[in-house]
Amino acid sequence: MPRPHIMFVQAQMIPWSTGLHGDARRDVEHKLLSLDDTDASSTCIVRYPAGWSRTSAEHLTTHEEFLVLDGALEINGRVYEKHTYGFLPAGYRRERARSTHGAVLLTMFYGAVHKGAGAGGDFDQKLLVEYVNPLQMDWDPGLVDPQLSKGVAIKPLRTDPYTGETSFLYCSPPHRVPPGMAKPQWTHPMVEELYTLEGDYVWGDLGRMQRGGYCWWRENVYHGPAGTDTGYNLFVRTVNGPLVNTFDTVKKPFTWDPPHTPILPPELAPYGQPLPPSPNY
Secondary structure, three states: OOOOOEEEEEHHHOOOEEOOOOOOOOOOEEEEEEEOOOOOOEEEEEEEOOOEEEOOOEOEOOOEEEEEEEEOEEEOOEEEOOOOEEEEOOOOOEOOEEEOOOEEEEEEEOOOOOEOOOOOOOOOHHHOEEEEOHHHOOOEHHHOOOOOOOOOEEEEEEEOOOOOOEEEEEEEOOOEOOOOOEEEEEEOOOEEEEEEEEEOEEEOOOEEEOOOEEEEEOOOOOEOOEEEOOOEEEEEEEEOOOOOOEEEEEEEEOOOOOOOOOEOOOOOHHHOOOOOOOOOO
C-alpha cells in the first residue's frame, strides 16, 4: 500500500537491520523510516561501516537521494561529508565508492534498490544534482511562505524539473511562537517529508519532536499549531508536487509541553516512545 501517515517517530528508537530493501548493498545496515509497498520506494537511514568500498563500477535502477548525517562517503572521487547532499538518478554510474571511517546517510530510494545490468551511465541529466554543500550557502528567508512566522529561512537543495518536487533545509531561531500565542493548523495537497537534523520542533497536537524525529505527512491532514523553543534545522522533501501550505481559519492555543501522542502505523507503533531529553550542561 502507499506509505502511511507518520507523525512522528524518533529514528533513535528504530533498530538497525542488515542490507537494504532490494538486492544491492547487502553489506550495509539501515533503519527503515517509511516504505511504499506499491512501488518499493523508501526512506532509510543507511550506515556504511568503516572500510566499506566498491572497487568496480555499478549503478542502481532507481533514483537515490541522500543527505550525510555523520562521517563521510566518497563516490567517484568526490567526498560527501556531514550535511552534504546528492541526487543520483537511476543509471548514474558509480565508478568507485568507499567510506574510510564509516558514514551514516539519510537516503531516499525512489524504488526497490537493485543493481542495474551492464555498464550504466545512461541517465536523465536534468535530474542529476551531483553535489551540494549547504555549509557554503547562505540561508534565504525570501524563499519561505509569507504566511509563516518571521525568522525562518531555507537552503534549497533540489527542485525536480518535471514535477516541481523540492528538497531543502529549513531552519528556525529559538523562542518562535511565544507561550500563550494561538496559531492555526495547516496541511498540504502533497506529501511533506521531514527529518530533524538538530533542535526541537514542538507540535501542539502531537508532542515534542527532537533531533532524529521523522514525519511522512500525508496530503490534506491538518496538524499543529507548531513552534520551537530551541530552534531547529530540518531536512524537508515534498512528494507529488511543489510545496503548498493551506492554513485553517481557526486559531488554536499553543503550549511548549503538549502530550506525546504521535500518529503511527502498526509497524512503527512499537518505536513511538518520546526521546528522553538531555541537558545542555
